[in-house]
Amino acid sequence: MARVTIAQVAAAAGVSKASASRALNDHPDVGAATVERVRAAADRLGYVPSASAVRLARGSQRTIGMLVPSLAWPWMLEVLGGIATEAEAQGYALVLQTLLRGDQSLASFVRQVESSAIDGVVAIEPPGGLAELRDLHVRRGFPVVMIDDRVSRPDYPSVATTNERGAYEVAAHLADVGAQRIGVITGPADFTFCAERDRGWRRALAERDLTLREDLVLRTDMSEPEAYQATGELLSRCAGLDTILAVGDMVALGALRMLRDKGVRVPDDVRVAGFDDIPAAALAVPPLTTVRQPMYRMGEAAARLLVDLIGGADPPTGPRIIPTELVIRESSTR
Known part of the structure; x- marks a missing residue:
């Protein structure tokens, strides 16, 4: 289907092409009624501004943003490192915006976008999404690249x-080395990656005629303290528990701490595996079996894609996938 043009929007709204462009780019010399009429026509026609047109209208500052909920997530600095490296290599400065102050932080970011201080953004969006970010991307053509969120909000590259x-x-590795009575410590159901990992565990176990007991699948906030408590709950619910699958390495570290406090030997009594391969995973006692998530490479790829979009490239038809890698260490092998 051919892209709807600004000329078609202008004709539908009964204004000149220049007026339509100014209305869609929030120029102060356009009346509110005209802005409303033009935006209504754009919505009706399905108009999406091209990144190159937006860049020409706004001017380029050669600055990209990174929008994240928090820097406390253990792999966040790896993502940031990848983005910063690629941005610098492409001649772009990097502006970091967290959402620690909620709406205030978001309003600050939107002001920077509206003042043309940022050409595009790489985002790790919090659960529930950000309506403002979608408005900037879909209605105004602001380039946005999302990291690891292709299912719940597919509008973004x-x-x-x-x-x-x-x-x-x-999960297949754990089953192959003898797992039978398996507990899972996962995160909120509305986190896309939690749902994906849950599907992967279950499929591997089902293919090996193993079934997860639903009372042994516990949801947490994925913090180490909650994982510690959840591990105690798993031990009380299943006397013969022999395996714990953790949705992330911080969760697995909490499990290891509880098992150590209870005098449970790892991996002799209970095997443990995580996900992410944060630096602490290799330093755990015993070192943690996990799945390496290539966060640095994902940051590089996201920044490279964003720069391409800022330059006017067409959005990709699907996500750019950077594969994971199984890392087997002593926490799962006897």
Whole structure:
């Protein structure tokens, strides 16, 4: 289907092409009624501004943004490192915006976008999404690349990893070395990666005639303290528990701490596996079997894709996938 043009929007709204362009780019010399009429026509026709047209209208600052919920996530600095490296190589400065102050942080970011201080953004979006970010991208043509969020909000170009395949591989490994009574410590159901990893675990176990007991699948906020408590709950619910699958390495570290406090030997009594391969995973006692999530490479790929979009490239038809890798260490092998 051919892209709807600004000329078609202008004709539908009964204004000149220049007026339509100014209305869609929030120029102050356009009346509110005209802006409303032009935007209504754009919505009706399905008009999406091209990134190159937006760049020409706004001017380029050669600056990209990174929008993240928090820097506390253990792999966040790897993502940031990949983005920063690629941005610098492409001649772009990087502006970091967290959402620690909620709406205030978001309003600050939107002001920077509206003042033409940022040419595009790589985002790790919080659960529930950000209506403002979608408005900037879909209605105004602002270039956005999402990291690891291709299922719940497919409107954005994205860079993702093989969550389901990675979970399948680690669960298959555990089953192949003797797992029978398996507990799972996962995260919120509305987190896309949690759903993908859950599908991977279940598929691998089902293919090996193993079934997860639903009372042994516990949801947490994925913090180490909650994982610690959840591990105690798993031990009380299943006296013969022999395996714990953790949705992330911080969760697995909480499990290891509880098992150590209870005098449970790893991996002799209970095997443990995580996901992410954060630096602490290799330093755990015993070192943690996990799935390496290529966060640095994902950051590089996201920045490279964003720069292409800022330059006017067409959005990709699907996510750019950077594969995971199973890392087997002593926490799962006897």
